[in-house]
Amino acid sequence: EPEVTQTPSHQVTQMGQEVILRCVPISNHLYFYWYRQILGQKVEFLVSFYNNEISEKSEIFDDQFSVERPDGSNFTLKIRSTKLEDSAMYFCASSEDLHGYTFGSGTRLTVV
Amino acid sequence: AQKITQTQPGMFVQEKEAVTLDCTYDTSDPSYGLFWYKQPSSGEMIFLIYQGSYDQQNATEGRYSLNFQKARKSANLVISASQLGDSAMYFCAMRELTGGGNKLTFGTGTQLKVEL
Numbered sequence: 193e194p195e196v197t198q199t200p201s202h203q204v205t206q207m208g209q210e211v212i213l214r215c216v217p218i219s220n221h222l223y224f225y226w227y228r229q230i231l232g233q234k235v236e237f238l239v240s241f242y243n244n245e246i247s248e249k250s251e252i253f254d255d256q257f258s259v260e261r262p263d264g265s266n267f268t269l270k271i272r273s274t275k276l277e278d279s280a281m282y283f284c285a286s287s288e289d290l291h292g293y294t295f296g297s298g299t300r301l302t303v304v
Numbered sequence: 305a306q307k308i309t310q311t312q313p314g315m316f317v318q319e320k321e322a323v324t325l326d327c328t329y330d331t332s333d334p335s336y337g338l339f340w341y342k343q344p345s346s347g348e349m350i351f352l353i354y355q356g357s358y359d360q361q362n363a364t365e366g367r368y369s370l371n372f373q374k375a376r377k378s379a380n381l382v383i384s385a386s387q388l389g390d391s392a393m394y395f396c397a398m399r400e401l402t403g404g405g406n407k408l409t410f411g412t413g414t415q416l417k418v419e420l
Contacts, residue, residue: 223406235349237407248405257335267327281347293339293399295349 194218198284204291204302205274213269213299215284224267225285226259228252235283241267250287274303307331308396308411309332315416317386318413325381335401338379340370343393347411352394355379356400361407386418 197216217224226238239249241259245272256278258270267286271278284296309328318322329338340352355363355370368381382406383390393415397408 227408234412235408235410236395237409240406242406248407250407262356283349287413293408294351297346297348300347 194223194294196284196294198282198296198299199301200302201297202302203271203303207276207303208250208273210270210272211274213271213282213284213301213302214269215269215296217267217284217286218266218288219265221286221288221294223247223287224259224261225286226269227283229298230277233282238269238273241279266298271301275300276303306411307409308398310396310411311364312414315414316419317383317416318419319388320385322382322384323386323416325383325394325396325416327379327381327411328397329377329379330336331377331398331400333400333402337401338370338372339397339399339400340368340379340381341395342390342411343395343413344380345392349395353381383416388418388420391416391418 199214220224224241227235227237229235239253239259240247256259260268279302281298281300283298287293307330336357338355342350342352353363353365353368355368355372362372367384369382391411395413396411399408
């Protein structure tokens, strides 16, 4: 079964550093997303991406964050100048249609 | 108002019994989809079942079924014949198809523990 692949599975970074979280969506999917889950809390939408541009973003997704599809397969989330409160599980997801919403296994980001 | 409400922070069920996890939602969008995801302790989000607002029948996927009561705005997940491996966090989520873009809005989750 097709999967959304995320790398790395764990990332530890120092406060103030930049991190790039990587995702390979399912190949025939057109919509891509990033979500965040702070430990013990609910999953929160960050951003959706379609046709090489952001289609929607939440208030969490401020200037510290950016997304990019650098080639035909990868989809990245960049977090600049990380803060302690950015520590969370970050999920990439992709969808083709109304039902086919598939999540990756997540990247656990720890900012120290 | 919360768009997705899961009122059971924790539930216990005995192995082989059925369990119902509650989910109510709030939307004025006539077209929406409801999802259930399982999150084991390893952290990944596993899709379980989907119900569209215009679907006439309740969705079923193996041991999972969705008790969809549109007028009451509830979409409860029923797990039959519980197994130890069902112990996990369960999230209900909604996608509003007309005005909500493609994003999912999640509830706070229910932690299910299956006991021997």
